[in-house]
Amino acid sequence: MRSDIRTSNRVLFMMETAVKKANRNILDPMIPELTPESVQPIVDATARVRGEYLLALFKVAESASRGVPSPDAVKRLRDLRLAYDEMIHAYQALEHAIERGYLTVKE
DSSP states (O other): OHHHHHHHHHHHHHHHHHHHHHHHHHHHHHSOOBOHHHHHHHHHHHHHHHHHHHHHHHHHHHHHTTSSOOHHHHHHHHHHHHHHHHHHHHHHHHHHHHHTTOSOBOO
16 A cells, blocks of 8 residues: 555656656747746736726726616627636746746846
8 A cells, every 4th residue: 555655656756747847848948038027018918908808897887887788898898808818827827837947037
């Protein structure tokens, strides 16, 4: 039993090491140099999309106070949500890659 646990732990460690190596070898050359300055446009773009999404929410709420929001207003809100969701997921993927050491970060 104890031997099975050690074997499982060893295999899991080997898998984790292989995943880290593969991600580092594939991702690091693909991604432009990461510095605080190079990441700022990503942060800014994400904030802009968040702002547009929230602004659209206020516009939909305002139009809904006079009745049902227009299909165009709801479509714009949905489109902005999709854009925002994609930006957040991409940002989180970048954050994860940095945290796991897949990417080189320069000061």
